[in-house]
Amino acid sequence: MHILVVDDSKVMRSIVTRTLRQAGFDSYDIHEADNGRAGLDAALAQPPLLVLSDWNMPEMSGIEFLTGLRDAGSTVPFGFVTSEGSDEMRGRAESAGASFLIAKPFTADTFRDALSEVLS
Amino acid sequence: MSQTFEASLAGDPAEAISPEELSEALGEVLSSLGLESFPIEANTGQELDVSGSVTISGEWNGAVQMELTDASQRGTAAAMFLLDPDVLSAEEIVDAVGELVNMVGGGIKGMLPEPSRLSLPTVVQGHDLHLSFPGMAPVLRYARASESGPIAVTIWAESSDS
Numbered sequence: 001m002h003i004l005v006v007d008d009s010k011v012m013r014s015i016v017t018r019t020l021r022q023a024g025f026d027s028y029d030i031h032e033a034d035n036g037r038a039g040l041d042a043a044l045a046q047p048p049l050l051v052l053s054d055w056n057m058p059e060m061s062g063i064e065f066l067t068g069l070r071d072a073g074s075t076v077p078f079g080f081v082t083s084e085g086s087d088e089m090r091g092r093a094e095s096a097g098a099s100f101l102i103a104k105p106f107t108a109d110t111f112r113d114a115l116s117e118v119l120s
Numbered sequence: 121m122s123q124t125f126e127a128s129l130a131g132d133p134a135e136a137i138s139p140e141e142l143s144e145a146l147g148e149v150l151s152s153l154g155l156e157s158f159p160i161e162a163n164t165g166q167e168l169d170v171s172g173s174v175t176i177s178g179e180w181n182g183a184v185q186m187e188l189t190d191a192s193q194r195g196t197a198a199a200m201f202l203l204d205p206d207v208l209s210a211e212e213i214v215d216a217v218g219e220l221v222n223m224v225g226g227g228i229k230g231m232l233p234e235p236s237r238l239s240l241p242t243v244v245q246g247h248d249l250h251l252s253f254p255g256m257a258p259v260l261r262y263a264r265a266s267e268s269g270p271i272a273v274t275i276w277a278e279s280s281d282s
Contacts, residue, residue, distance in 0.1 A: 003172075
């Protein structure tokens, strides 16, 4: 049982993983990918319990990643962890099938609130 | 500088963003990464050898440039990775600076008219750096001091002269 963390920044993948642990989600394995295309390939090959993805990435953006997943028939829960939390982006995320959008900076409480329902 | 920045936000004083507000937002980002900081003079008086930037394009056009000293980039990266600065690779430090400017730029984008798009971050390092963004002019600058040194932010906006 694993969570897939997708971000082109190594340090942000590290911070997201650390925050998951701090929020109490420490029983899951963490798999990583460094762009949307690698994330899509990984999520289709071995479906995770949850995808946590950045939005703005090279190769394939987070929203393209999510659309690709849904087009392939995947219903895996998907949440964005991104530096942009505008109403417009939240609307786009929700329309594309995202469960939530966490804007940076975030805390362990933010993760707990957003992920608890999805991982319950 | 701040007056120009305010005027660029559709000329509505209610939409104005103060340097204090922006500095506080930077402080919150740094605090979330475990780095306490406090406001300092925008002109830090130190040689800032590292520059990270993102551009914003759309309803508002400009760039967010963040400048650090070698010590402050190492200290910031160490806090983000939770590692000793001495064990970090050059690539990891650049990654951390890029992510920091991405976070700060994303926050600023959220205060500006929508829709707009945030670019991927760019990081450059070197002595006596003088970056410019063609067609843009600097409109606001602020800085904070962290334990490892200063972090300055300059906001550039599309210039009507261009």
